[in-house]
Amino acid sequence: MTALTLSTSSAATLRAxxxxxxxxxxxxxxxxxxxxEAVDQAFDGKLATVLETLGASGAEGEVTKLPSPAGLKAPVVLAVGLGSVPDKDETYGAETLRRAAGSAARxxxxxxxxAFALPVEATVDVEAIAEGALLGAYAxxxxxGGGKKAKKGExxxxxxxxVALLGAKPRDKAHKAAADRAIALAEEVNRARDLVNTPPNDLNPESxxxxxxxxxxxxxxxxQxxxxxxxxxxxxxxxxGVGQGSENPPRLVKLAYTHxxxxxxxxxxxKGIxxxxxxxxxxxxxxxxxxxxDMAGAAAVxxxxxxxxxLGLRVNVTGWLALAENMPSGSATRPGDVLHMYSGKTVEVLNTDAEGRLVLADALTRASEEAPDAIVDVATLTGAMVLALGNRTFGIMANDDAFRTSLHEIAEEAGEASWPMxxxxxxxxxxxxxxxxxxxxGERMGGGLVAGLFLKEFVGEGITWAHLDIAGPAFHEGAPYxxxxxxxxGSSIRTLVKLAERFAA
Structure with a gap:
């Protein structure tokens, strides 16, 4: 994991x-x-001119490398685009800084x-830059590279x-707390990314x-x-029923953090398929x-x-990982089979590829038995949601409109694109x-909503519930950005953590 330090040193004198x-x-x-400012001064006040000569425009995510002039200890300057200059009395948004730091780290x-000398005008900027840099540095x-047989340098x-974050004060309690939160969050997001990227021959329900x-x-x-x-x-x-066709048997894992x-x-x-x-x-x-x-939902939870x-949040958080491998074999569930669910309801399986809702249904019922203040399930559930919202936005469904709206606002604040459905x-x-x-x-049209309605059937009476369908943003097949x-x-993790912080407050 990339190390992070806070520094009040000048960009001109810090060795990097x-x-x-x-x-x-x-x-x-x-x-x-x-x-x-210090870097611009080293360029005799002409940093912007030099960048423009090299073709830089300042567009968001644009990266331009140039050799340092005399007066800077670091041999390379990397300029990263922030997009449009903010209006008067406004500052760069947290997500803008997060993405810029990520682009630079990559x-x-x-x-x-x-040394990151990006705009630090408030504590939220410290957290955003730190988070973006640590997430962007992931690989x-x-x-x-040949594993144990690799030669040195291969x-x-x-x-x-x-990463040395300039403008952030190591002795400032707020700045240090912001950095510590960014480190904890980024390390766990990156661990979840590792799980999602691990080949299925090495990651099964038991492992x-x-x-x-x-x-x-x-x-x-x-x-448990x-x-x-x-x-x-x-x-x-x-x-x-979902796991019976595989040689790797299913698991239900309960993680209970209490304060x-x-x-x-x-x-x-x-959902952990x-x-x-x-x-x-x-x-x-x-x-x-x-x-x-297809286990990205369980990784997020x-x-x-x-x-x-x-983070020691003053809230009890219980995670339920519904883990199974969905395989075809002589022992696999067939279309037309009827499953007896944990809730006592019976479900006719018309399509064995609509399996995520089956494992979630049992876990939702079990989670409901403990009467939590709210339940949120997360799943790469339907291709229909990708068709509806694209590859970067997850859908939010709920049995309570106010809770759905709140989750949408929390996701936007965390920097994750979402949309109420x-x-x-x-x-x-x-x-x-x-x-x-x-x-x-159910009906083919509106398939993502049908899946949400199915899950709703297994939520305990009177319990506030929401469903996040992260099928689009959970796995990115294009070029990094x-x-x-x-x-x-690591889609939805930052939203879930911020929701837990709201509950704690």
């Missing part, structure tokens, strides 16, 4: 391999942003130490090793449960793991290759609980079954 400054898009060309992979290299370029158990011991979190025998004894027909002064309890439920072949309803060619990411523990009651009829209490499929890498992104 590179200095990062911000450049904005002005009406007449690029403009050097606050924080870059561009400096292989560098040992970089998943565990399976590259293998992938390592991420930026150390995922082992990771959660180890993290629980490290962070004072009580962990139900194996296939305990699941059968408890009547968890949804989780068992002695907590007055509220938040339950988080995550460690590999999704579609089961007997096999996915078509071209749709299997990234299905190691795991990371959020651990982060809450590391309805749960139209007329779509419920499509899940009527002549054989069972309901079917796991900002602090978002290729592969697992």
């Amino acid at each position: 391999d590179a200095i990062v400054v911000g450049v904005a898009k002005g009406t007449k060309g690029p403009v050097a942003a606050p924080g870059s 561009a400096l992979s292989g560098v040992k130490k970089a 998943f290299t565990a399976y590259q 293998g992938p370029k390592q991420p930026l090793a150390e 995922f449960a082992a990771v959660a158990t180890a993290a629980g011991k490290e962070n004072g979190i009580k962990v 793991v139900l194996d296939e025998k305990a699941l059968a004894k408890g009547g968890y027909g949804g989780i068992l 002695p002064d907590a007055v509220k309890t938040l339950a988080l439920v995550g 460690t590999y999704d072949s579609g089961g007997i309803s096999l996915k078509p060619a071209g749709h299997n290759e990234t299905m190691k990411c 795991f990371a959020a609980v651990v982060t809450a523990a590391r 309805p749960l139209p009651s007329d779509l419920r009829k499509g899940m009527d079954s002549p054989t069972a209490d309901l079917a796991n499929m 900002g602090y978002t890498p290729k592969g697992g992104t």
Whole structure:
């Protein structure tokens, strides 16, 4: 993990391999942003002119490297675009700084130490820059470079090793707290990214449960793991039904972080399909290759609980990881089978590729038994949500409009794109079954909303509940941007942590 230090040193005197400054898009060309004064002075006040000569405009995410002039200890200056110059009396937004720091950190992979001289005008800026830099410096290299047989100097370029955040005061309690929060959050987001990126031959329900158990011991979190025998004894027909076609049996993992002064309890439920072949309803060619990411919801819940523990939040947070591998075999659930769910309801399985809602249903019922103040489930649940909202935005559904609105606002504040979605009651009829209490499929149009309505059936009476469908943003297949890498992104974790902080307050 990239190290982070706070420093009041001048950008001109700090020894580093590179200095990062911000450049904005002005009406007449690029403009050097606050924080870059010492670097601009080293360029005789002509930093913006030099950048414009090199083709820089200050557009958001744009990165320009140039050699340092005399007067700077660092040999390289990296200017990162911040977008338009803020209006009078306004400052650069947290997400703008977060993305800029991420872009810079990515561009400096292989560098040992970089000094970030981006605009720090409030404590929130310290946290945003630190978070962006630590998230942007992420790289998943565990399976590259020949492993133990690699020779010295071989293998992938390592991420930026150390970030010195200039303008942030190490003795300022608020600045230090902001940095500590950024470190804890980024480390857990990056651990979740590692889990999502891990090949399915190395991450199955049992090994995922082992990771959660180890993290629980490290962070004072009580962990309970139900194996296939305990699941059968408890009547968890949804989780068992999805996992019965695999040689790797399913698990239900409970992580419980408690605080002695907590007055509220938040339950988080995550879909953890460690590999999704579609089961007997096999996915078509071209749709299997990234299905190691179908446990991103469980990874998000795991990371959020651990982060809450590391931050010592005054709230009880319980995470439920519904883990299974969905495979086709002679023992797999067939279309037409009826599952006896943990709630006591029966479900006719019309499509075995609509499996996430089945494992979540059992976990939602179990979470409801503890009567939390709210339940939020997170899942890469439907391709329909990707069609509706694209690859960067997750959908929010809820049984309480105010809670749905609040979650949307929290996500925006955390820097995660989301959108409130309805749960139209007329779509419920499509899940009527002549054989069972309901079917796991309904109308094709509005499929993401149908899935939400299915989950709602398994939430305890009177409990506030929301569902986050992160199918779009959980796994990024395109080129990296900002602090978002290729592969697992850690989607929704920052939203869940901020929600837990709201509960704590």
